[in-house]
Amino acid sequence: MDRQKRNLWSGVMMTAVRGRIAAVAGVVALIATVLTGTAAGTAAAAPHAAKPRGQWSCSGAPVPSGYVITAYDRTGCKGAGSWYQEPVQDGIWTCSGSPIVPGYVITDYDRTGCNGIGQWRHKLAKDRTWTCSGSPIPPGYVTTGFNRSYCQGIGAWYHELVRDGIWTCPGSPVPPGYRSTTYRASGCDGQGAWYTERI
Secondary structure: OOHHHHHHHHHHHHHHHHHHHHHHHHHHHHHHHHHHOOOOOOOOOOOOOOOOOOEEEEOOOOOOOOEEEEEEEOOOOOOOOEEEEEEOOOOOEEEOOOOOOOOEEEEEEEOOHHHHOOEEEEEEOOOOEEEEOOOOOOOOEEEEEEEOOOOOOOOEEEEEEOOOOEEEOOOOOOOOOEEEEEEEOOHHHHOOEEEEEEO
């Protein structure tokens, strides 16, 4: 083979080899893109930052079901005020005026919380719990005691699951299947109490 033909053959072979290397590199780049979700030759994407649990909204905006208001900014929304809404969880502190999610009760109060408007502690309802005055009474529960000094002086009621023969305070619900019978004036820290029995 003369020199000119050898040079031509070498050029064809080098071009073929380069083409194969480029094809292999392309396949490797494609696999890297699929596996990492990034373009080949670029740095991997930074890990996702933790998403905030909730969001700020202007005063008067509806609160989604299962959410509570946990912070207040008087200067937000061009001076109209803004509220931070986030999903409820056991033990969360919420601003005065926040919805109370079903299944939760209010167990403490802080007059200075939430930028001065006051805040309430929400806890999942459970048997034998002191709750602040104004707390909801979940189905199946009754109030059996009262303390005037709890919850920073607004008073608290003792919640228990209903049972036969329990003494309940005035205003306590009477769950289905029960009735109130005898009255005792000294019960519930002087508020009076009713004997509740199964029908």
